[in-house]
Every structure is written in structure tokens, then in C-alpha cells.
Amino acid sequence: MSESPRPDMDESVTVTKTVPGSEVSGEQQPSSNSNGLTQQTPEQLVARAIAPVKVEFLRPPPARTSSTTQAEDVSEDKDKASVQSGGLLKEKKSKRQLKRERRQEQKSAKNICPEVAKTGDISSCPYKDKCRFSHDFEAFKAQKPTDLEGECPVFKAEGSCPYGLACRFSSTHTEDMPSGNFNGRRKTSEINGLSKDVQKLLWKNKMRFPKADASLRALGLWESSKLKRNDLEDKEGGNIDSNNCHNADNNGCCEVSNDLGSNLESSAEDSKVDGIDGNLDSGSPCPQKRRKTEENSGLNVEENEGTCVTDQNIGKSCIQAELDVVSDVIPPETDQSMKLHPREKKLIDFRDKLYLAPLTTVGNLPFRRVCKVLGTDVTCGEMAMCTNLLQGQASEWALLRRHSSEDLFGVQICGAYPDTIARTVELIEQECAIDFIDINMGCPIDIVVNKGAGSALLTKPMRMKNIVGVASGTVEKPITVKVRTAYFEGKNRVDSIIADMGSWGANAVTIHGRSRQQRYSKLADWDYVYQCARKAPNTLQVVGNGDIFSFVDWNNHKAECSELATCMIARGALIKPWIFTEIKEQRHWDISSGERFNILKDFVHFGLEHWGSDTKGVETTRRFLLEWLSYTFRYIPVGLLDVISQRLNWRPPSYYGRDDLETLMASDSAADWIRIAEMLLGKVPDGFSFTPKHKSNAYDSAQNG
Known part of the structure; x- marks a missing residue:
């Protein structure tokens, strides 16, 4: 979920026509190539954050057509119309008609x-x-x-x-x-599928959470949770008036919009909001479900207040089934002195391990398998919304799936309130085989923040404390936290609470070196990450995150701050997943186009295993492959650069590769990405079109060129 981390390619032109008689100021004269094009010096290009590609490989940027611009403008208006494959508009259809x-x-x-x-x-x-x-x-x-x-x-x-x-x-x-x-x-x-019996209990709102309820009582949050929630809803909840997940943070949250819709049942669906899930006294009736419709995103969000079950709400026929499900958990009346102290839990040592960030949509299970082959040590599932998990949504539970090759695997959840988080972690520990649970407190998108979740929690440290504390007290799995430096730019606050996060019950905290307000307007603030790492207690591991794109970046961050446990890699892995191999082997890998194509082949193979080998599975794999290709084209081969290594904020110019396939892989046109996908999955269906879920003008329109 990111706010278009890629720059505007149309503004990144690094070559100009040679004009007779023109003079170039400065001591260094720009060189010219055989095409009559001149380029600035590598130092000048790097100063402007433009990739210094060798002059012999440069080419003029492709022309943009007016029809492309028009189609892009039309695709922005999601409220009034949708774009057909021919670029025509059609009225939005009712749910009954659909x-x-x-x-x-x-x-x-x-x-x-x-x-x-x-x-x-x-x-x-x-x-x-x-x-x-x-x-x-x-x-x-x-x-x-x-x-x-x-x-x-x-x-x-x-x-x-x-x-x-x-x-x-x-x-x-x-x-x-x-x-x-x-x-x-x-x-x-x-593994990690949701059983039908548990799913039915969640659908009927009749699932019990004794461990979560016991933890809430122990922290004094049981009686006041409903009052707190109602007050916060009035102040923060509001209406969801946000962009879909395409404007969020990929570094541990979402890189691209999670809204591939019902066609992608086994993976990420549309961006979801964390609803309000309350803990009620045993004598209070559970409120009714409420449904809200988000017009801007087309989402139907079911907010369920009260997954707790009171005696009067449980039918006799369901009691035995519930007891069977929770027979092995601690009853609410259990003495809390018998529970493990956070320091007595089995913890995970993240030190010096290569950590792949949870990346919504693109960080799916097949992609994680590719990264495992290429050397990553720690993987984490895509961000899942707590309320959707508690409602038993199959598409949300699919985000928790784990492959046997993921030997150190965690899941990431996002919620706004302690009771919601507590019940979710209890349910996950009961139903899934995982190594740790990560709580996202850094997601920047409005659709999450307006509900009090994600980076909105950075403005409420007491609620952060209660969430981490109740989660740690509910489950025996290690709890980790993902945060940004602050909510508002220039008002960093993580350093003021990091000394206490270990005592709350967190095993590790990942700090993305940007504020919620900043998004991707500047490079990550690693000096502040170092400052926080030095203030953290020895029991709390600090993981840095932001702009790592080579083994040099990794080495520099580790050398600058010995207190840093490790670094999380997000966009760097999206653009070149072999970054994990480079770090382990301490080299710049001048990977060939054939080797890159074999990596895509592996992804397709893993995707067909995961989503199915029928027509629907093939098209699902194609969509996710295209989403990934909308990042991989940003990689510039090592042999083409005047300055090594490539930086994540460099804007790649238009250039020729060393062979036709490398040139094709460097294209920023969606039509060329489709050509690559067709080489692996056959021809696209009639009327097929593709637009990446993150908004950027660094690609052609929905009309694909």
C-alpha cells in the first residue's frame, strides 16, 4: 500500500537533442552517442536522482498518445463509471444485477x-x-x-x-x-486453512474467546471497552472517504491496492477496513450488525460489534460445538498468575536474518516462495484486517496461508482496539501454525486510519500499550509491532515510547523511517531509526526499514548502528528479489535477462500450484504476475550503469538492454508486461486489460498502449 513510490517517468528524460551552436556550461562537457543524443555526467544525474545509464544504451522515451492520457483520466473516476476494454463508459450496475x-x-x-x-x-x-x-x-x-x-x-x-x-x-x-x-x-x-466448523461459528457470531476475555479483564479493559469504543468511534471513526489501498505503505503494510476483487478469491481482495468489534459484559445483549457502503471504493464493509457470545445468545445446539472448539484453552476464570510472563515466552532472534516485508497483493505466497529460493530467512503474510478475520471471510484467511518452505513465518494483522486484536490473535494461534504475530501500527492509508487503526495508533500511545499488552497476554507466540516514525511530519514520537515497548510484551519492533504524512516524498530517516534502536531495551529487538536496495545499503546500516537487529526489505525485493542472494554473497549480481525470466517462470509455477491450473487459476496467476512486473521494470542491470549500485529513489531513463528480452523487461508499458505474461501463460482472453493497483503515470493506460 503505497502512495505511488515510483516517480513520473515523463519527467525523467535524461537525453536531449544536440543543437548546433549550443554551449554547455560547467567544467565537464556532456558526451554524445551515435544517435545524436547528449547526456549529462553521471554526477549530475545522481544529483538529480536520475539513474546514470551508460550513454551507449540510452534511447529517446516512447511517445505518449493523447488517447492514453484520456483513458488515464477516465480511469480515475471510479464513482461514476468504469472503463470497458474498448475505453467506453458504462453505468454502474446494482448488486442484484451483478x-x-x-x-x-x-x-x-x-x-x-x-x-x-x-x-x-x-x-x-x-x-x-x-x-x-x-x-x-x-x-x-x-x-x-x-x-x-x-x-x-x-x-x-x-x-x-x-x-x-x-x-x-x-x-x-x-x-x-x-x-x-x-x-x-x-x-x-x-497450511493454515480455516476449518468449516470454526468459520460457521464466526459467521453466526457464536465463537467464544476465553483467553482474550481473560486478558482484557486482567488489564482492566473488559468493563470500559464498549464505552471507550463508542467515544472513539464518534471522534475518529467517521465515514470511510479514502482511496483504496493503492496509496499506502508497502514497507510492512501495503505496496499496492488489495482490490483484485472476486476474481482472485484465494488471495487479496479489495482494500478492507477494520470494523468495530467490542467486548461486552456477560449481561449485555450483543448489538446487531451494521452494514456501510463505501461509495468511493465500492466496498461493502460489515462491521460487527460484538463477536462475544452471551448466554442468552447461544443456542443449545451450538454449545457443544463451541466447547469442542475451545476445550483446550484457558477459561476466563483461570488465575492470571499461572500465565507466562512475556520474558518467559519462546522468543525469536531476528538478528542478522534477512526479513522480507509483508507486501499486500504482490507479497502473496508464490512471491514469498520465490524469495525463499533466493535467500530470505523471515517471511510474513500480507496484512489482514482483524474484523474480516473474525467474520470468517475466506479471502482474508487466505492471506494467512503458509508454505512448508517458509521455516520462519509470521502473520500481520491490523486493528484499532484491544478487544479486536485480542480475539484475533487467540483465533490465529488456535487455527494456524505460525512463529510470530506482527501488529501493524504504521499503515498510512485513510481507509484504515479513519477507523483508528494503522498509523492512527501512533497518536494514541496508551491504546498502543493496551493492544500490545492484551495480545501478548492472550497468546504464547511472540508479538512484534510495525510502526512509522510518527503520524505528522516533523513530530517523531517513537523514541519516546520505545523504551517501554519491551515491557508491554513486544518481542521486536520494526521502524519504517518515514512519517505517515510524509509517505514517499523523501528518503527514509535512518538517523532517527538508529536513535530509537539505541534507546530500546536489550529485550526489544529493533528492525530498520526503508530504501534498502543493495548489500551496500544493508552493510552500511548494520555498521552505523550495532544495536540494530536486522533490516526489513520491501520495495527492494519487489524490484529485484535476488537482493537476498546479493546480501548473502556480498556481491552485485549482474543478472542476465534469461536468469530473470527463469525467476518469473518459478513464480508462474508456484502461482498455478497455489491458485489452480484451471482457466480461473491461470488468469489469477496472470494478474498477480502483471502486478509484480509493474515493479520489476524499474531494475537497471548492473552492466548498464556508470555508477554502482542503483539507489531506490533513482528514476530510470528509457534505455536499450543488452538483448531484446532485457529491453522488453525495461519497458514501462503495460502492453509489454502483457507480452511477457503471454510468453509464460499464453494469450490473454478477449477484452483483457490491465492497470496496476497503485496509481502512477509511469505506465501506459488501461488501454495498454
């Missing part, structure tokens, strides 16, 4: 019944004529796109493919599919 169209599409021939696809037998579907999917086997085969090249990644990884004929690699299946007893399960190396 639901009707979805049902009609399900019945179309391209949506074959999964049971029929697996077995090839129409009679295998247990729902028969009542099935919501199509049973027209012949029509499905007639319209099915041509199979993709290569082996089925799901079949190769699991020994069988549950998609059957619907798989885009079905011709490579080496044996007949089983007669269909998958029971809805796949053999997979991924």
Missing part, C-alpha cells in the same frame, strides 16, 4: 461442474439438475482454450490434479483421474 450476471455466467458452458470435469461423467454430480454449474461436457470442450505448454504443476506436485479436464494442462496428465473421491481436499504443502 449477482444475476454472475449466476448466468456460472451456468455458461465455460463453467463446467467441478465433479463432471474431474470424472468426465455427467452423472457424477450429486446435485444433478440443481447444480449451479454447467453439465454440458461437449460445449465446454468446444470452447475450452488450447492447453498451455509444459507439465501440469499441480499434477507434478501432488500426483493428481483435481481440475480434471478443466485443467489447462490436462493433455499432460499421465494417468486417468481418480473416480472422484477428493472430498474437497487436495494434497498440498500449504
